[in-house]
Amino acid sequence: MTMPFQNCFTATAGEAITANRLVKFSAAATAADPVSVTMCDAGESAIGVSRVAAASGDLVTVHLLHGVLLVESGASVTAGAKVYCGANGVLALTGSGPHMIALQGGSSGDLLKVLPPGAVAAPGEFTANIATLSEDLVHGRDRS
Numbered sequence: 001m002t003m004p005f006q007n008c009f010t011a012t013a014g015e016a017i018t019a020n021r022l023v024k025f026s027a028a029a030t031a032a033d034p035v036s037v038t039m040c041d042a043g044e045s046a047i048g049v050s051r052v053a054a055a056s057g058d059l060v061t062v063h064l065l066h067g068v069l070l071v072e073s074g075a076s077v078t079a080g081a082k083v084y085c086g087a088n089g090v091l092a093l094t095g096s097g098p099h100m101i102a103l104q105g106g107s108s109g110d111l112l113k114v115l116p117p118g119a120v121a122a123p124g125e126f127t128a129n130i131a132t133l134s135e136d137l138v139h140g141r142d143r144s
Helices: 130-139
Strands: 008-013 022-027 035-039 048-050 059-064 070-073 082-085 099-104 112-115
Touching: 035 048, 048 070
Parallel strands: 008 035
Antiparallel strands: 008 059, 022 035, 022 048, 048 059, 070 112, 082 099, 099 112
8 A cells, every 4th residue: 555645754764774663853855965864773763764775875755644654663563552762763562662552463574554643542541443444444444
């Protein structure tokens, strides 16, 4: 499934970046280059998800943490689980940074749909029916 590149910006890869990984700012923009990003380490706060792979110094498209995101998982995850930024920008089941919600289950290496921190209600307030939402996403249904 192809996700549209909405809410995206272009940055310089501050290191080799793998597609579909959580990334963070690493350097400010200059007159010659856009801002620089690198893959997040465990517990760090992400600003977006890399849409493509990029070598260090190349341009990379970053999808801002908004809406439903596709992120590579670093663990087996169940739908509705809290997930965090793990090492090398993959999803982890434990962490110290802001959490996201997995909208579908999967294994390590799978691309999973997640709701980013800004879209997630405070603990105890998350009342969406994950099973229904996940099914809608899988089958392309829009209930808006």
